Structures are given as C-alpha cells and as structure tokens.
Amino acid sequence: MTGTDFIAHSPETKPFWDAAADSRFVLPRCQQCHRTHWYPRGICPHCLSTDIDWQESPGEGEIHSFSVNRVGNEPYVLAYVALTEGPIMLTNVVGADPATLSIGTRVKVIFNAAASEVPVPLFAVR
Amino acid sequence: MVRDEQAYIVGAYEHPTRKAPDKSVAQLHAECAAGALADAGLTKDDVDGYFSAGDEPGFRPVSMVDFLNLKVRHCDFTDIGGSAPLQHIAHAAQAIAAGKCNVALVTLAGRPRSAPVNFQPDVTQPDLLWERPLRQSLLDIYALCARRHMYEYGTTSEQLAWIKVAASHHAQHNPHAMLRKLVTTEDVLASPMVSDPLHRLDCCVISDGGGAVVVTRPEIAKSLKRPRVKVIGSGEGIQGQSAGAVELTASAARQSGAIAFAEAGVQPSDIRYASIYDSFTITVLIALEDLGFCEKGQGGRFVADGNLISGVGQLPFNTDGGGLCSNHPAMRGGITKVIEAVRQLRGEADPAVQVKDCALALAHGTGWLMGTRHSSATLILERE
Numbered sequence: 001m002t003g004t005d006f007i008a009h010s011p012e013t014k015p016f017w018d019a020a021a022d023s024r025f026v027l028p029r030c031q032q033c034h035r036t037h038w039y040p041r042g043i044c045p046h047c048l049s050t051d052i053d054w055q056e057s058p059g060e061g062e063i064h065s066f067s068v069n070r071v072g073n074e075p076y077v078l079a080y081v082a083l084t085e086g087p088i089m090l091t092n093v094v095g096a097d098p099a100t101l102s103i104g105t106r107v108k109v110i111f112n113a114a115a116s117e118v119p120v121p122l123f124a125v126r
Numbered sequence: 127m128v129r130d131e132q133a134y135i136v137g138a139y140e141h142p143t144r145k146a147p148d149k150s151v152a153q154l155h156a157e158c159a160a161g162a163l164a165d166a167g168l169t170k171d172d173v174d175g176y177f178s179a180g181d182e183p184g185f186r187p188v189s190m191v192d193f194l195n196l197k198v199r200h201c202d203f204t205d206i207g208g209s210a211p212l213q214h215i216a217h218a219a220q221a222i223a224a225g226k227c228n229v230a231l232v233t234l235a236g237r238p239r240s241a242p243v244n245f246q247p248d249v250t251q252p253d254l255l256w257e258r259p260l261r262q263s264l265l266d267i268y269a270l271c272a273r274r275h276m277y278e279y280g281t282t283s284e285q286l287a288w289i290k291v292a293a294s295h296h297a298q299h300n301p302h303a304m305l306r307k308l309v310t311t312e313d314v315l316a317s318p319m320v321s322d323p324l325h326r327l328d329c330c331v332i333s334d335g336g337g338a339v340v341v342t343r344p345e346i347a348k349s350l351k352r353p354r355v356k357v358i359g360s361g362e363g364i365q366g367q368s369a370g371a372v373e374l375t376a377s378a379a380r381q382s383g384a385i386a387f388a389e390a391g392v393q394p395s396d397i398r399y400a401s402i403y404d405s406f407t408i409t410v411l412i413a414l415e416d417l418g419f420c421e422k423g424q425g426g427r428f429v430a431d432g433n434l435i436s437g438v439g440q441l442p443f444n445t446d447g448g449g450l451c452s453n454h455p456a457m458r459g460g461i462t463k464v465i466e467a468v469r470q471l472r473g474e475a476d477p478a479v480q481v482k483d484c485a486l487a488l489a490h491g492t493g494w495l496m497g498t499r500h501s502s503a504t505l506i507l508e509r510e
Contacts, residue, residue, distance in 0.1 A: 005249045013255070020393035038370035039256040065277070065374055067269030068322035069261070078266040080274075081374055087370025090498065092260050095267040098322070103277045120259040 003118030012042025015054045020119040025109045026057035027085055028052050038087035059109025059121065060084050068098040081107055081123050089121075096125045127436040134347035135355040135507065137166025137340030138468040140446075140461075142302045144453060146334040147240040151183050152193050154336045154455075159194060167439075168229060173340075175200040177218055179210030181236045181456040182339040190233070200227040204362070207493020208403060208458035211339065215464060218341040218397030228343055235336025236456025243457065251399060253367075253499065254380030258407065265329065265406075267497040269321040269391040270420025270449035272408040274374035276323060279425065281411070283323055285426030287314035288325050289407040290450050292434035299478040304331045323394035328407040330448075335455035337465050352473040359390025359506035364411040366499035368374065375423075376451045378502035379416035379490060387418070390506040392486060395419040398504075399470040399481045400441055401463035401489040404448045409492050412440075415505065427464035436479040439456035445479035485509045 007017055023033040023038040029036045030044035042048050066079035079101075089105040093107060107123040139161030146154060155178070163170060176198045182190045187201045200221050206213055211234050218230035234414045236243075247254050269406035293310055296301035309327060317327040347354050362385075365380030387393065394417060402410045402417075411425040419441060420428035446452050446466040449459040467487040469475045486508050493501035 003255070006255035006258060009249045010252065010255050036370070039253060039367070041252065064372070065270040065274040067266045067273060068265060069269075070318075070322060071263075071265075076261040078260065078262045078270065080270060080374070081279070083370075088372040089365075089370065090257060090260065090262075090367075092262075103273070118259055120393050122260075125159050 002119065013040050016040050017118065019054065020111055020121065023111045025057050025121055026054040027057045027083070027087070030056040036085050036087055038089045050072065056084060057083070061107060063093065063101060063103055063107060064088050066093060066101055067102060068079060077101065079123065081082045092122050094122050094124055132344050133135055133222045133341050133357050134344065135215065135339055135357065135464070135468055136342050136350050136352055137162040137168065138256050138337070138465045139165050140337040140453070140465045141235065141335045141455070144219065144302065144304050144333040145239055146237050149180070149237070151213040151236055152190065154237065154334070155182055155190055155233045156194055158233050158235055158336040158338035159231055162340050166340045166352060169434065170194060170196060170342060171375035172229045173231045175218060175221055175230035177201065177230060177232040178203050179214065179234060179458070180205035181458060191419065198227070200377060206228050206362070206503065207474050208405065209244050209491025209493035209501050209503040211460035211464060211503050212264070212489055212491040213362050213504055215339060215357060215363065216503065219357045219360065220367055222341065222343045226374030228346060230341040231338060231343065232461070232462040233336065234456055234458060236458070237334035238457050239332050239334045257498070260398070263320040264495055265324065268349050268408055269324045269478050271374045271412060271497045275408065278375055279426065281426035283313050283315055283325070285430050286328055286407040287409060287427045288310040289404070289410045289434065290314050290433070291427070292432060293404065293444055293448045293450040294470055295435045296445045296479050297451035298474040300447045300452050304333055305447070305450035313454040324408070326405060328403050330454045330459070331438045331452070332457065333453050333455055335453055336463035337455065339461065339464055354510040355468050355471045356508045356510050357505060358508045359392070360387040360504065361389070362503045364501050366500070374414050375412065376491060377412050377416050377496050378500060379413045379492070379504065382502040382504040383417035383490070384506040386506050392506060396486055397488045398484045399445070399467065399487040400443045401467045401487070402443050403459050403463055403491040404444060404450045405454070405459065405492065407450070409496055410443070412496065413490055414416045426475070437483060442479070445475050445481070460488070460493070460503070463489040463491055467507055471507055
C-alpha cells in the first residue's frame, strides 16, 4: 500500500499534492468561514462549506510534541508541528539529532520523498 | 435511561489461553460465548441479541451468528476499536430496555500472537493519507501524548512506571497472566526505550484469547443463580484531531465519564475498583484524570507510590494484571476490563487482590489511537 494509492482515492486533495510536487506548501482555507484546517479535506471541517481555497504557506512552526522511535536500527522522529497559521499537523522531523530536539523547537517544511514515493510534507529544524 | 431500565450482567468469561496456535478466531469467539453462557446458567438458545466489534471473521456478526447457530432478533457490531465491548454492553442495555432483545451476548476474540495481524490499510480512509506515508507506528502516537503530558504537567517516566508496577503486583496472583513477574519502577526505566519517552515495559502484551459477557433484563437476571451486576451508567465519546486543534493530554473520557457518572448518580470518589484500558501506561494516566479520579495534570502524582495497588492504594485498578501484564486479546482490551470488574463486584477476584466490600466499580475503554483519533466508553457497574 503506497501513498500514491491513497492520493488516487482522495481527488479533492489534488491541489495540495500538485503544489507539493512543486515543493510548495499550501493549506486548505475555507472561503466561507475563513478558517484553516488540517488534515486537508475538500470540505471545511469547521462549517462544511466546499468552498476551499489552497493558501500558500511558508510552512513554519514549532514542535508541539515528538517521539523518537528506537525499535529499528535507525531512530526516527514522529512529531506534531504547530504551524504559524494555527493547525497542528502530524509529520516527521528529519535531519536532526533527536537529542537536540525539544517541544518548541522551530521547524520548517521540506518535501522529501525518502519515506515515501509521494512528496509528503516533512519538517527540518530552522 | 440505563439506570431506570436496569440491565444486568449475568455471565462473564475470560478465555484462559494466551497462545492458541490450534484454534481459529471463530472457535475462540465460540468458546468464550459458551463460557459466559455457562457462567450465567443460560444456553445458546436463550440468546436473542448478539454484539461483536469487527474482530470476528468474515461477514462479521452474520458469520458469527451462523457459526454459533444462534437465532437472534437484534445485532450490533459497531466497531469503535478496543473500547467496543464496553459500548456494546451499554447498547445491549439500551436494546433490552427498548424491547429489542432479552439476552444479549457480547464476544471478543483474536489470536494476534499466533498469527500476527497483517494490517491492510483502507486506502479510502481519509486520515491515513496524512499518516501512512510518514514513518510512524501506533506506539509513537501514544508516545506523543506522553511527551506532551510530561511537558505540560511535569509528569515523569517514573510516575508512568508505577502503573506497570501496580499491574505486575496484581498479575503475580493470576495464573493465566502472560507476565507474572513483579517489577519495580527501576525495571521499567531500565527496559529498552522503544519510542521515547515510552519504554518497553510501558506497553501492553500481545496475546491470543478473548472473552464474552451476557447481559439480560431484570426478570431473567433474578431467575438465575449468579450474583447480579447492574449497569447503572454508561457513556461514550469520540475525539479526533479536531481539524488541527489537536489535544494530546486529554481524551474523550472527559465526555464518556461525565455522562456515565451523571447517569449513575455517583462520584469518582464512590468507586471502589476501576478497570482502565491499559494499552500503554500513558493511556491509563490520561483516562484517570479525564474520568475525574484526580485533577487534570495530577495523574502522575495520583498513580505514584502504589496508589493503584489493591490493598495498598486508594484506587485498585486492573486486578487481573490488565493488558500491561495479563491479556490483550485481539489487541483489544475492552472485554477483559468488564470481566475483571464483574469478578470484583461478585467477590470472585483472586483473594490476594479482591477489594473488600466492592459494591461499585467502573470499567473504561480507549479504542484506536489516543493522540490521533480514538473512542472512549465508560461503564459504571453496581453489585445488587
């Protein structure tokens, strides 16, 4: 089961993946209630409007929580990142020694397909 | 509603196996059903309601009802995860009150230890698109809750370890428990860090097995010989990522517990014994706070120094050893939570862990993943 299979079953989120393929991070924002949400949908989870716009974002935020998986040979970091725009999103923080991370560490989005064949938004320390 | 209408748990059975290489999942469900019906003093022909939660094979309740050769007029296989059997008992009580059935059978069984589950994700599940392409495991997601709780409230790994220690104190008296060795907080902290900040001993066991419960109406319950356990309150809830307003240190137990306590007309301080779903130590700690056994953020202090150990602390919990030490059949601990609460209320727990004069108990379940999306279901049970 691959990310591509999931994307194929989620046609409403194509604008996100198209932007991501171009290394641009966009956030779904409702044109009716003007609120942003995560994870992305084609219908606003605040008001159920389908009038969704995809807003360019610098993809900056800070670590809200993180865990360091040490079961395998190579530790990895799963994290929630609180974006400057508000939503808190699940992601991996990559490229940093886990010992240097803490809640509040400032991070920025990178698109790295290393974990997957799709341009999933990951984060690196700013 | 439940309190007024009054339904009773009259049969409960936990399969003694923890490893069942020679039994099918359907066979385990059926053996649990037979055990619970025998415990109640009823037969399969008395059953007219069947409840199961997605761990049963094939066409779910349709396959199992056929396998068991039941004649039912009501069934429900609402699958809210590991907490489902607690919800099913509440739904059974509601169905009985509504006249939809008289004798409801709830079963759960699985063999993830003998036949590791090859979980095939559903590509149409909308949230998985934002989760599966990441490097992640369910363990990591619970660890996110633990880290945030430590950050917000100063909770420590040692405090979490006390939850495992308490479970091990109880498991040493359970001959069926997978882990019967008494452990200390030092043992937990010295176990490998699997997903920092959770250690290996912060995690539950993986076991084969199952359990079943029989719920019925007052007239039938009173005709049976077993001690009666009344369902006096129930509540449920679902909490997700809230469109991005993620809450990692509180669960849907805030809602399920508040509804159940209000319905029962009792307070957390009235509860003599609590079964709390324990997939991980942090699952217990957050639920205890949300259910009102202590203030939010005080869970670490509440569980420390043996406060959950029967005969030692204020709130004896999971006196069978729980999922942390005894059994987590089908990777879903809901049914065993109810079964141990029934044992306590009947006075049939192991003498070493039996709570004296245990008249009021709580059983609580957390289904799927606290930290991303989960369900909570709470029952308050009274000995009559």
